[in-house]
Structures are given as C-alpha cells and as structure tokens.
Amino acid sequence: MKKVFSRPKSIKKNPFHYCPGCGHSIIHRVIGEVIDELGIQEITIGVPPAGCAVLAYFYFDVDMGEASHGRAAAVATGLKRALPDRIVFTYQGDGDIAAIGTAETIHAASRGENFTTIFVNNGVYGMTGGQMAPTTILGQNTTTSPGGRKERRDGFPIPLSEMLAVAKGSAYIERTAVNSPSNILKTKRAIEKAFRAQMRGLGFSLVEILSPCPTNWKMSPVEACHWIDEVMVKHFPLGVIKDITGEKKDVN
Amino acid sequence: MRGNHVIAEAAIRAGCRFYFGYPITPQNEIPEYMSERLSKIEGGVFIQAESEIASIHMVIGASMAGGRVMTSSSGPGISLKQEGISFLSALELPAVIVNMSRGGPGLGNIAPSQSDYFQATRGGGHGDYRTIVLAPNSCQEAGDLTYKSFDLADKYRIPVLILGDGMLGQMMEPVELPPEIPVKRLPPKEWTITGAKGRPSRFIRSLILDPFEEEEHNWKLMRKYEKISKEELLWETFSIEDAKMIVVAFGTAARIAKGAIKRVREEGLKVGLFRPISLWPFPTKILKEISRKVKHLFVFEMNMGQMVEDVKLAVDGGAEIHFYGRPGGIIPTPLEISRIISSYYYQKKLG
Numbered sequence: 247m248k249k250v251f252s253r254p255k256s257i258k259k260n261p262f263h264y265c266p267g268c269g270h271s272i273i274h275r276v277i278g279e280v281i282d283e284l285g286i287q288e289i290t291i292g293v294p295p296a297g298c299a300v301l302a303y304f305y306f307d308v309d310m311g312e313a314s315h316g317r318a319a320a321v322a323t324g325l326k327r328a329l330p331d332r333i334v335f336t337y338q339g340d341g342d343i344a345a346i347g348t349a350e351t352i353h354a355a356s357r358g359e360n361f362t363t364i365f366v367n368n369g370v371y372g373m374t375g376g377q378m379a380p381t382t383i384l385g386q387n388t389t390t391s392p393g394g395r396k397e398r399r400d401g402f403p404i405p406l407s408e409m410l411a412v413a414k415g416s417a418y419i420e421r422t423a424v425n426s427p428s429n430i431l432k433t434k435r436a437i438e439k440a441f442r443a444q445m446r447g448l449g450f451s452l453v454e455i456l457s458p459c460p461t462n463w464k465m466s467p468v469e470a471c472h473w474i475d476e477v478m479v480k481h482f483p484l485g486v487i488k489d490i491t492g493e494k495k496d497v498n
Numbered sequence: 499m500r501g502n503h504v505i506a507e508a509a510i511r512a513g514c515r516f517y518f519g520y521p522i523t524p525q526n527e528i529p530e531y532m533s534e535r536l537s538k539i540e541g542g543v544f545i546q547a548e549s550e551i552a553s554i555h556m557v558i559g560a561s562m563a564g565g566r567v568m569t570s571s572s573g574p575g576i577s578l579k580q581e582g583i584s585f586l587s588a589l590e591l592p593a594v595i596v597n598m599s600r601g602g603p604g605l606g607n608i609a610p611s612q613s614d615y616f617q618a619t620r621g622g623g624h625g626d627y628r629t630i631v632l633a634p635n636s637c638q639e640a641g642d643l644t645y646k647s648f649d650l651a652d653k654y655r656i657p658v659l660i661l662g663d664g665m666l667g668q669m670m671e672p673v674e675l676p677p678e679i680p681v682k683r684l685p686p687k688e689w690t691i692t693g694a695k696g697r698p699s700r701f702i703r704s705l706i707l708d709p710f711e712e713e714e715h716n717w718k719l720m721r722k723y724e725k726i727s728k729e730e731l732l733w734e735t736f737s738i739e740d741a742k743m744i745v746v747a748f749g750t751a752a753r754i755a756k757g758a759i760k761r762v763r764e765e766g767l768k769v770g771l772f773r774p775i776s777l778w779p780f781p782t783k784i785l786k787e788i789s790r791k792v793k794h795l796f797v798f799e800m801n802m803g804q805m806v807e808d809v810k811l812a813v814d815g816g817a818e819i820h821f822y823g824r825p826g827g828i829i830p831t832p833l834e835i836s837r838i839i840s841s842y843y844y845q846k847k848l849g
C-alpha cells in the first residue's frame with residue numbers, strides 16, 4: 247500500500263503532552279514538515295520557551311537549547327552569531343514574547359538578527375492555568391481578568407507583530423492561524439517563507455500563529471476554532487504584515 | 499595597562515571570541531576594548547545588548563554553541579544577570595563574568611567597594627548552586643586569573659566570576675600578558691548544540707519535573723562543587739611565619755592591608771596577611787590550620803562584614819576574630835589601617 251501520510255522526520259516519536267484540540271501539536275508538525283522539506287534538519291537549532299511548549303525538545307528531532315522565560319531571542323542571538331551558517335528558530339508563546347520578553351524580541355528584530363521566531367498566540371497563559379496574557383483581547387475572560395479584560399484596568403492587547411514590522415531589521419512577518427485546513431496550509435507556507443528568508447540572510451523573520459487553547463478558553467476544540475474566526479481575527483487580522491523577501495506573494 | 503583593559507586582553511588571549519554586555523561604570527573600558535578588538539578578529543562577536551538580562555542570555559546562547567564567552571558589569575547589573583547565572587549553573591555552561599563592584603545597595607555609587615561578596619559567593623540567583631569566584635588584587639593577577647577562568651569554566655562547565663572593584667579596573671600597572679591560544683587548538687566540547695549533523699540530536703535544558711531526577715541533578719552538581727572545593731583553592735600568605743596576628747583580606751582591601759602590615763612590621767609588630775584569592779571555593783582548610791598557631795585574626799573588608807562569616811566558619815571558634823569594615827566606597831589608606839591594626843594588637847597584649 248502506498249504511504250500517503252506519516253510523521254515528519256524532524257519530529258520525534260514521543261507522544262505530545264498537549265491538551266486535545268490544542269494548536270501546539272499542529273504547529274509542531276507543520277514546523278517539522280518544513281524542516282524536512284527544506285532539508286535542514288542537521289543544521290537547525292531550536293530554542294524552546296517557558297510555557298506549554300517548554301518540553302518542545304522532546305518533540306523536535308533537532309538540536310535544542312532551552313531559554314528561560316522570555317529570553318529566547320537573546321539565546322538565539324548568541325547561538326546564531328556563534329554559528330551563522332546554522333538555521334536557528336525560537337518557539338514562543340504570547341506571554342513569553344509579548345510580555346516578559348518584549349525587550350529581547352524588539353531589539354533582536356531591530357538588530358536584524360537572522361533567525362526565525364514562531365510566535366504562538368492563544369491569548370492566555372496556558373501552562374499556569376489561563377491568566378490574562380498581553381494578547382488577551384478586550385472583554386475576554388481569564389482567571390486574572392474575570393468579567394473580561396477592561397482597557398481601564400488591564401490596558402489594551404499588544405499588537406506585537408505590527409510593532410516588529412516597523413523595525414528596520416525585520417524581513418518577514420506574517421500572522422496566520424491553525425483553526426482550519428486551509429489556514430494550516432497557509433501557516434506552513436508562511437513558516438517556509440520565514441525560514442527561507444533566514445537562509446538568504448535577510449534578517450529577522452516571524453510567524454505569529456493564532457492557536458486554539460480549548461482548555462483555558464473553556465470551549466470544545468470545535469468551538470475554539472470557530473472563536474478564532476469569529477472573534478480573534480477581528481483583533482489580530484491574518485495576512486502578511488511585512489515582506490522584503492521579493493518572493494512572489496501566495497495567492498490566498 | 500589599565501586593569502579593565504588587562505582583563506579584556508587576557509580574555510582574548512584565552513580564546514574568548516564572544517562578548518555581550520551593557521554599559522555601567524566602573525567597567526566600561528572592558529566592553530569598549532572588546533568592541534574594538536573583536537571587530538578585528540575573524541569570528542569575533544561583540545554585541546552591546548539592550549539590557550544586562552539580554553546580555554547574559556546571549557552568553558548562554560554562545561556558550562551552548564561551544565564558544566568561549568564573557569560578559570562584564572558592576573553590582574546593579576550583576577543583580578540583573580543573576581537569572582542567567584542560575585541558568586548557566588543549571589545548564590552546566592561555561593562562561594566568564596566580571597563584576598567590578600561598587601558601593602551599594604541600590605545605585606549606591608561608583609567608588610571601589612566589596613559589597614558584592616555575598617552575592618558572588620552565595621550564588622546570588624535562585625536555586626542550589628555555586629560559581630567559582632576569583633578576586634585579583636593587581637593588574638597582573640587580573641590578567642592571569644581571567645586567562646585561567648576560561649580553562650576552569652570549560653573544565654568544570656561552570657560560570658566563573660571575577661570579582662574586582664573600580665580601583666582594580668581603573669589603576670594602571672605594568673603587566674606581562676599571557677600567550678595567545680589559537681582557538682582551533684582548544685579541546686573540543688562533546689555536549690554543544692551545533693546542529694545534529696552525523697549524530698543524534700541533543701538538547702540542553704534545566705527543567706527537570708521529576709523531583710527524583712532533579713535531586714540527582716543537584717547531587718551531580720554537588721559532586722562537581724566538592725571536587726572544585728578540593729582542587730581549585732587559591733590564596734596568598736605574607737609574613738605569617740612568626741605572626742601573632744594575621745589580617746585576612748581580599749582584593750583591594752588586601753593590597754591596603756599589605757601596606758599597613760609593612761608599616762607595623764617596621765615598628766616590630768608581628769603581623770601577617772592571609773589573602774583568599776578564590777573566594778569560592780574559600781580556602782577553609784588552610785585558614786583553619788593557620789588558626790591553630792595564630793590565635794588572633796583581624797578581618798578587614800570594604801563592606802560591613804561579609805567574608806568574615808566564611809572566616810568564622812573556617813576557624814570554627816579556634817581563634818579570636820576581630821572585624822574592621824568600611825562600606826560605601828571608602829578606601830582607607832594603609833596608614834589608617836596600620837593604626838587600627840596596632841591598636842588591636844596592643845589591646846590584645848600581643849606586643
């Protein structure tokens with residue numbers, strides 16, 4: 247029988263610990279497929295975060311070096327500057343990158359550090375039990391914004407990708423989602439483009455991925471996917487935010 | 499050469515090719531020198547980071563990649579680096595960190611002080627760990643110890659701290675610099691993450707959720723620290739053979755104390771000096787042996803009394819300990835210290 251679907255080579259056999267319906271599993275797989283297709287497994291180094299994906303080194307079959315909470319961009323800077331011919335990517339959640347690690351991220355983008363960041367935005371602190379994140383949208387209920395996020399008390403959510411697009415050193419920034427097959431394919435193409443930008447030495451690249459967290463959103467996986475379409479994308483519109491690669495645009 | 503420049507040049511000669519830092523007085527000559535020097539070396543990397551926190555994590559990245567790497571700062575900046583120093587310790591990554599300490603707490607001032615002894619020797623960050631701490635007291639020794647630090651860091655896979663102060667950093671003395679090590683000739687490291695070419699992939703992490711595994715990791719670190727405590731002790735003694743009283747001091751304070759001892763010796767007082775050079779591991783055993791013969795130890799520090807605790811632990815009640823400290827960035831003169839030493843000497847009826 248012809249094999250039409252299998253585990254990417256760059257993903258280990260370990261079963262994922264993520265909750266049912268969680269976007270992390272899909273995103274891991276998609277990154278693994280891209281690494282395989284680009285043939286860069288042996289030269290890729292990943293930097294996992296603190297957060298739900300803290301154990302990412304059990305899943306990616308590439309060299310991985312742990313960063314403390316929010317410092318992935320600094321660790322990746324050290325790695326990539328020391329090994330400029332390797333492909334370096336960070337994998338970070340919203341709290342990691344847009345709260346505690348904002349300074350590291352903005353400055354890495356500004357310096358045009360030539361690595362790729364996968365930014366998983368699910369609007370909550372997942373691992374610690376669903377507290378308000380820098381990307382929690384106004385009105386969204388979390389354990390630290392009961393009754394919904396209010397701008398007077400909690401401030402506005404941070405549009406980090408748009409902010410990074412302003413940085414002169416960023417080369418490619420796109421926001422995608424993993425709530426439908428077509429969005430997953432777009433995510434895969436975006437990650438591939440980001441990695442290719444790095445391979446060409448163009449500077450900082452980032453893909454922000456709107457990702458369901460059914461557990462802390464207190465929804466079924468299906469409801470969570472709908473909520474991304476119906477609510478989340480209104481605050482975080484999908485699409486290419488910055489592109490200096492000169493590559494032809496995907497027809498969406 | 500100026501102390502800060504000596505440290506930077508010695509680092510380069512030891513094969514350091516990566517420097518990440520953030521400006522703070524009184525150590526700015528180190529990043530300035532590194533910036534200039536590393537820009538002229540192939541593969542040399544200098545980044546002035548956005549913060550101390552970022553710079554220490556860049557150190558982590560370059561160390562994971564196998565490079566010899568350094569950062570430097572002063573007290574307030576070292577406080578910020580503590581997160582990364584804890585991670586370096588947990589991840590067992592080599593790195594050299596220089597602290598040209600100053601008067602504190604808070605912003606304090608930029609004058610020479612030894613206020614960071616506790617921070618340096620007790621780990622400083624979170625968790626159960628130790629770092630090697632070396633305290634030079636001359637430009638020559640600053641160069642020699644910096645050079646040695648890179649070997650120690652690689653040998654034990656541990657962060658090594660150089661603890662100095664503004665006086666050491668700013669003063670100028672003639673020095674003989676160590677020979678340049680070709681980076682290619684440094685021993686290979688088997689644990690780095692460089693891309694899994696021709697081998698299984700590996701990862702470096704500090705998260706160990708299973709308490710039994712974390713305990714095992716802690717014991718492993720402990721065994722390493724015990725080995726270092728036996729094998730990497732450094733100290734200097736001066737005029738202790740006939741001494742009835744010994745001054746215990748490190749770094750700049752020891753330099754002042756030596757001047758004071760020379761003065762009181764001229765007056766016939768039998769006073770010697772014990773100078774710990776490795777502050778961690780602290781030369782406990784040798785000090786204990788000395789305290790069997792000499793019953794009066796005079797601890798002098800440029801702080802409110804920090805190393806004195808290690809001295810007390812070392813002699814374990816076996817000698818009488820007197821403490822004299824000057825915090826806040828005050829540098830007493832050898833004359834002042836000689837008067838205080840001799841008044842204590844006569845008070846104890848040693849002369």
Ligand code: SF4
Binds near residue numbers: 460
């Ligand atoms: S808490 Fe949310 S983000 Fe974390 S694994 Fe579960 S679903 Fe995924």
